[in-house]
Amino acid sequence: MLKKLHLSTGKEGFYDVTNAVRHVLREYNVSSGICVVFCPHTTAGMTINEDADPDVTRDLMLAMGDTFHDRSDFRHAEGNSHAHWKSMMTGSSVTVIIDKGELVLGTWQGIYFVEYDGPRQRSYYVKIIEEI
Amino acid sequence: MLKKLHLSTGKEGFYDVTNAVRHVLREYNVSSGICVVFCPHTTAGMTINEDADPDVTRDLMLAMGDTFHDRSDFRHAEGNSHAHWKSMMTGSSVTVIIDKGELVLGTWQGIYFVEYDGPRQRSYYVKIIEEI
């Protein structure tokens, strides 16, 4: 059970994909297992954080930008090494537990695709491993 | 095979849950597979690091606090955006291999629940996917 999904991003930002992942779960009608949400890009990432107050992800992007900043001694000719760095710090995938047909997430948790070098046409994968 | 476990945390700290995870493994009598240890909170995380010298996690918490610090330009009204940031940097889950009925961990590795915004009553999940 593998699904490739798509999104269009802005310059940078946290894109909440929780409902898109839930939709895949329902489509495959899986009761129990795990779900891997994977980002196939090297200047973006996947993370889980608060999805209630949008100021949280706004603060996170602000902090990421200042701490993992561009440097004059970076050599990568494309000039986006800081976006690769943020991608590494964020991680390329998240793994979420599936139980009773639902994602097991905390009250405040949402799954985010995080763009650090847009705007771009991006994709991500939802892979479900069902527990037999 | 899914287990929800609980712990009471202090203001901040690394809580070694390795033996608790091993206990779940034995309870379910799993020989081979993987184990996902998942934190359902957005101001805490899960990581793997040294569990021999307690000065290591003491140093890690010190370094995390200074680098991923609070900022006057954070907007999130609850005032704990730096804890959300540390949570994002730490990660929401770890995946550990199971072989011959044991967790496959290195000599110095332990699994930690990391609190960044306590004291709180916290929980975490241990999900086992058995290899058939």
Place this chain on the structure above:
Amino acid sequence: MLKKLHLSTGKEGFYDVTNAVRHVLREYNVSSGICVVFCPHTTAGMTINEDADPDVTRDLMLAMGDTFHDRSDFRHAEGNSHAHWKSMMTGSSVTVIIDKGELVLGTWQGIYFVEYDGPRQRSYYVKIIEEI
């Protein structure tokens, strides 16, 4: 399906293990599932990032070293707390999707074992969970 692999590292560096992981995949002849690549060391980690221009990982190591630096107030007697910190920031494992017998990686992605405290003889594990 579990394989332990070995590598000799220098002082620090990104070691591309993508082809080694692919080799394990072919050896076991797996069509569909997930693959967990796990680092059993606490001063090294696993990550996924660009494997086209070697300047990217060179820039990443430079940035990691300056941001997650040694401190005079670290107490761990071995003197390598900054390497433990980089290990925590990098993560102990990556999870990659397997489809049609291949790793599902983006065009520019490679899997890296990252050394922060070498030179050492290191190992890592490739665990495959096949989808039935």
